[in-house]
Amino acid sequence: MSAATRRASIEDAATALFAERGYQGASIDEIARRSGVTPPVLYDHFASKQDLYRRLLERHFAELRQVWRENFVGEDPPARRVARSFDAWFAYIEAHPFAGRMLFRDTTGDPKIEAMHQEVAASSRAAIMGLFTDQPEVERVIGPELEEGLEMAWIVMRGVLQGLAMWWYEHPRVPRERIVATAMNALWIGWERTQAGEAWSAEG
Amino acid sequence: MSAATRRASIEDAATALFAERGYQGASIDEIARRSGVTPPVLYDHFASKQDLYRRLLERHFAELRQVWRENFVGEDPPARRVARSFDAWFAYIEAHPFAGRMLFRDTTGDPKIEAMHQEVAASSRAAIMGLFTDQPEVERVIGPELEEGLEMAWIVMRGVLQGLAMWWYEHPRVPRERIVATAMNALWIGWERTQAGEAWSAEG
DNA sequence: AGTCTAACCTAGTGGCCACTAGGTTAGAGC
DNA sequence: GCTCTAACCTAGTGGCCACTAGGTTAGACT
Numbered sequence: 001m002s003a004a005t006r007r008a009s010i011e012d013a014a015t016a017l018f019a020e021r022g023y024q025g026a027s028i029d030e031i032a033r034r035s036g037v038t039p040p041v042l043y044d045h046f047a048s049k050q051d052l053y054r055r056l057l058e059r060h061f062a063e064l065r066q067v068w069r070e071n072f073v074g075e076d077p078p079a080r081r082v083a084r085s086f087d088a089w090f091a092y093i094e095a096h097p098f099a100g101r102m103l104f105r106d107t108t109g110d111p112k113i114e115a116m117h118q119e120v121a122a123s124s125r126a127a128i129m130g131l132f133t134d135q136p137e138v139e140r141v142i143g144p145e146l147e148e149g150l151e152m153a154w155i156v157m158r159g160v161l162q163g164l165a166m167w168w169y170e171h172p173r174v175p176r177e178r179i180v181a182t183a184m185n186a187l188w189i190g191w192e193r194t195q196a197g198e199a200w201s202a203e204g
Numbered sequence: 205m206s207a208a209t210r211r212a213s214i215e216d217a218a219t220a221l222f223a224e225r226g227y228q229g230a231s232i233d234e235i236a237r238r239s240g241v242t243p244p245v246l247y248d249h250f251a252s253k254q255d256l257y258r259r260l261l262e263r264h265f266a267e268l269r270q271v272w273r274e275n276f277v278g279e280d281p282p283a284r285r286v287a288r289s290f291d292a293w294f295a296y297i298e299a300h301p302f303a304g305r306m307l308f309r310d311t312t313g314d315p316k317i318e319a320m321h322q323e324v325a326a327s328s329r330a331a332i333m334g335l336f337t338d339q340p341e342v343e344r345v346i347g348p349e350l351e352e353g354l355e356m357a358w359i360v361m362r363g364v365l366q367g368l369a370m371w372w373y374e375h376p377r378v379p380r381e382r383i384v385a386t387a388m389n390a391l392w393i394g395w396e397r398t399q400a401g402e403a404w405s406a407e408g
Numbered sequence: 409a410g411t412c413t414a415a416c417c418t419a420g421t422g423g424c425c426a427c428t429a430g431g432t433t434a435g436a437g438c
Numbered sequence: 439g440c441t442c443t444a445a446c447c448t449a450g451t452g453g454c455c456a457c458t459a460g461g462t463t464a465g466a467c468t
Contacts, residue, residue, distance in 0.1 A: 003415075024228040025313020028456060040458075041416055049456065109229020109313070148378065152371065156390045159367025160360050167359045174352065186360045186391065207445075232426060244428075245446055253426065 007045045010035045015056055019101035023053055023113050054116055060099040061124040067092050072131045079188055086161070087180045093165045094176060101169060104162045129154055160186050211249045214239045219260055223305035227257055227312035258320055264303040265328040271296050276335045283392055290365070291384045297369045298380060305373060308366045333358055364390050 001009075013034035017026040028049055032039045046052040071085040093100040103121075129150060164179050205213075217238035221230040232253055236243045250256040275289040297304040307325075312318055333354060368383050 001415080006415075021315070022228075022313035024226075025315075027454085029454090037415090038417060039456080040418090043457070044415070109226035111225070111229075148375075151375075152368070152383075152386050155367045155371045156364050156386065159363030159365075161363075163359045163363030164356070167356070171352075171355075179356075182356050182360065186364075205445080210445075231424085233424090241445090242447060243426080244448090247427070248445070 003045070006035070006037065006041070010037070010042055010045055010052075011056060011059075014052055015060070015098045015102055018053065018056065019098040019105065022105050022109075023049075024109050050113065050116070053113065054120070056102065057117060057120045060096070060103050061120055063096070063099070064089070064092060064103070065124050065127050068128045068131060079184075082188055083180065083184055086183050087176065089161065090165065090168070090176050090179050090183075093168065097169060100165050104166060125154060125158075157187055207249070210239070210241065210245070214241070214246055214249055214256075215260060215263075218256055219264070219302045219306055222257065222260065223302040223309065226309050227253075227314060227317050254317065254320070257317065258324070260306065261321060261324045264300070264307055265324055267300070267303070268293070268296060268307070269328050269331050272332045272335060282339065283388075286392055287384065287388055290387050291380065293365065294369065294372070294380050294383050294387075297372065301373060304369050308370060329358060329362075361391055 010031065014026070014031045017031050017034065020026070028039050028042060031052075032042045035042070042052075046055070067088045068085055071088040072081050074081055074084075133150065160183055164183055168174060168179055214235065218230070218235045221235050221238065224230070232243050232246060235256075236246045239246070246256075250259070271292045272289055275292040276285050278285055278288075312321065337354065364387055368387055372378060372383055
């Protein structure tokens, strides 16, 4: 088998196993076995388990970033652009079941790997948040304490999207539109109305 | 040191280390060392690492369940009861930094442990969802496909609460009211308005 | 045919980790 | 003072795992 093909087969097996078991739970032996080779062959293609993991992280995060970049554009109203992006995002999740599970599986237990994961995720977050902050409406939608508010809006959005994505993996018969509609209802309407002066307050 | 005291010291150290490293990343040796004992002593108090982990899971989940039970009651309007519950929930998170981190750290890599975690979490979810389904307003707020809708509403809420909790651990100077307000704005307003006929639709 | 590259293998190695066998110490009750 | 319980220890053991030394095979090019 050619180097490129073998490499791809290792990457596929590794993505699936990392998705299923996480970094520590996935053993090199099993990744190799699922790719139809022995461990030394894997080391001909990747320097270490950590190297393999990082390449996969970077690749899948880059693909998701690309989804945002391609869909969060245009002249139509923000609600439509957000909805289109959500839909494309969940379409990616649907088409790449292991990639999503690998990226959103929280942590690994190995501090070095954890730091790496956070680093790669943070650069992705920055890129996507940049799309939002380029919008003239941000300040109106997010509110005054911009930095902190943006970060919290990101956390809320990420929580909802990741949560729905992981749930969807276990309920694959739910149609994508329903997932997207749930995300939109939870997020967009809340944001919009909050800024229309209907924010919740403890005194209300 | 008395058995109860020693046991408590082991539980504290284990919670902190599980929170920091996850199940696989936390070693019995280090848990014992942090408790000021050697591993055999730990095994005098707990049958296995798995046993220790399960006891901690059950204890912390039970505490969080209790928070809901105590706060999601009363005759005041739902928005107030939800807000009060969120506030109490985040107060628990604030007071028990390691408990939250241990519970919400997603997965462990060991299928047996993962299954156990899901089992304990599911029973907690059922208890809390029961509080909601006892409310007469559920159907109005969630919509017609009740089972699936309720589950998705739970996923959305869990995603937001857990996401904010984890973010808050890294930004402890943000006051609790701000976290609670963000959660309320994200969740409650979306839910309410969705049912007021303002649901988002692809054709809109 | 001969050479070179690279895909692939067998058979380890060292280190970590959950867990234990077997024993010592120390305090409580009599 | 004696006994009994239980908290605690030293010193392992076996198994798993990331990684490797050192080789064989097979196709590509000359």
